[in-house]
Amino acid sequence: MKNRLILTSVLSVFALSAAANAQSGSGTLGVSATVQGSINLTFVTNSSGIAVTGTGTSAASLPFGNVSMFGGAVPSNVTKTVNSTSFDLATPFNVKVDVANSGSTTFTLTATLAAADAVNTWTLATTNISDAADHILTAAGEFGAAVPYTLKLTVPASEAAGAISNTINFTVVGA
Amino acid sequence: MFVILANRAAFGQLAGVPRTVTPVAAAPAITILTAATGAFLRSQSAGNAALDLGPVSYFNGESAPGQSRRNKSGALVISTRFALKIDCPGSTASSKVNVTASRLDGADSHAISIDGTTLGPAAQTLVESMACGSSGEHRLEVEVPVSTPAGSIGSTVAFVAALNR
Numbered sequence: 001m002k003n004r005l006i007l008t009s010v011l012s013v014f015a016l017s018a019a020a021n022a023q024s025g026s027g028t029l030g031v032s033a034t035v036q037g038s039i040n041l042t043f044v045t046n047s048s049g050i051a052v053t054g055t056g057t058s059a060a061s062l063p064f065g066n067v068s069m070f071g072g073a074v075p076s077n078v079t080k081t082v083n084s085t086s087f088d089l090a091t092p093f094n095v096k097v098d099v100a101n102s103g104s105t106t107f108t109l110t111a112t113l114a115a116a117d118a119v120n121t122w123t124l125a126t127t128n129i130s131d132a133a134d135h136i137l138t139a140a141g142e143f144g145a146a147v148p149y150t151l152k153l154t155v156p157a158s159e160a161a162g163a164i165s166n167t168i169n170f171t172v173v174g175a
Numbered sequence: 176m177f178v179i180l181a182n183r184a185a186f187g188q189l190a191g192v193p194r195t196v197t198p199v200a201a202a203p204a205i206t207i208l209t210a211a212t213g214a215f216l217r218s219q220s221a222g223n224a225a226l227d228l229g230p231v232s233y234f235n236g237e238s239a240p241g242q243s244r245r246n247k248s249g250a251l252v253i254s255t256r257f258a259l260k261i262d263c264p265g266s267t268a269s270s271k272v273n274v275t276a277s278r279l280d281g282a283d284s285h286a287i288s289i290d291g292t293t294l295g296p297a298a299q300t301l302v303e304s305m306a307c308g309s310s311g312e313h314r315l316e317v318e319v320p321v322s323t324p325a326g327s328i329g330s331t332v333a334f335v336a337a338l339n340r
Contacts, residue, residue: 024337025261027205027222028279031287031332033253033317037325038234100233100251100321 037102041172044094046148050077052093062151064089069157086121086156094146097172104174106140114167121154122166129168140175201264203272203307203336210312213256214241226315228253233321250320256312261336263307272336274302279331286318287330294332304339 043060045052054060065075069087074080081088097107111124116132127135137149155164207224209216216224229239233251238244242255263270275298276289287294289301290313302311319328 023202024335025203025205025222026336027207027224027259027334029207029216029223029257029315029332029334030219030225030329031228031315031317032225032327032329033228033285033319034230034327035284035319035323035325036230036232036236038232038236040234098234101319101323101325103324 046092049092090152092150096146110171123152204262206260208258210256260310270307284323
């Protein structure tokens with residue numbers, strides 16, 4: 001009886017040993033990626049401004065529609081100011097800048113009119129950008145905040161009737 | 176002890192009758208493969224492979240072939256597919272394995288999930304009963320929070336296939 005117990009124990013050990021050595025296999029999958037920091041700028045309709053076409057995207061437009069110095073309808077949320085030799089059209093819109101995977105805490109926002117305009121005057125906030133040069137709108141912008149900027153277009157009374165169109169490029173650099 | 180082991184009659188077998196030898200099942204072998212619609216995997220050695228998702232960005236960039244990406248609130252998620260093939264040398268055709276997966280690293284810069292299960296250091300069941308000799312595709316997702324600093328990230332996912340009893 002004593003011998004049988006001993007033998008049983010020995011065989012059990014062998015069986016467990018076989019299971020541990022031969023019943024499972026393994027493999028590994030290495031996963032890697034390179035995370036790049038990124039910044040995103042979007043234009044958003046301001047509650048007091050005209051609807052931005054493409055709001056929430058980085059390619060938007062501000063359609064003032066048909067306007068005239070005297071009379072005519074003023075588009076909703078557009079402020080028209082008649083001066084002695086010109087008239088202004090102004091409306092606010094929001095610029096929102098977000099950041100991901102970056103150590104930047106602030107940003108510099110620059111605006112550049114695509115084509116210089118010697119006839120009309122394009123003003124962003126208080127900055128005249130008509131010369132198509134780079135103009136810094138803010139040197140320490142806050143990420144994640146929708147900041148309002150007012151675009152003012154000054155049209156001289158001497159200008160012939162017709163379409164006015166231009167593009168403002170915004171550039172953000174994280175700091 | 177020696178006498179008992181040498182005498183087959185002592186184990187209930189007839190002396191002189193050839194003993195049937197049952198093959199001992201070897202360890203299941205895992206092969207990690209590129210899925211038909213997944214990103215390319217580099218096979219490094221038997222059972223080991225590497226997946227490089229390349230440059231990834233929350234706001235910019237497009238997905239590399241075999242990958243898809245989506246932005247969720249506060250994180251970028253890159254998805255791809257891969258295949259696991261299990262072979263069980265010496266096992267019967269009906270043998271099945273239980274496949275588990277775990278992460279060998281503890282980096283909190285990102286999360287990794289397979290088929291919707293977020294992986295951690297503890298083994299989690301990936302396939303409960305997978306037929307030996309078969310292969311199956313799985314979806315791997317890497318989630319990178321926007322708070323993760325730019326730079327390289329990496330993890331190792333370990334798979335274990337155990338023969339079901």
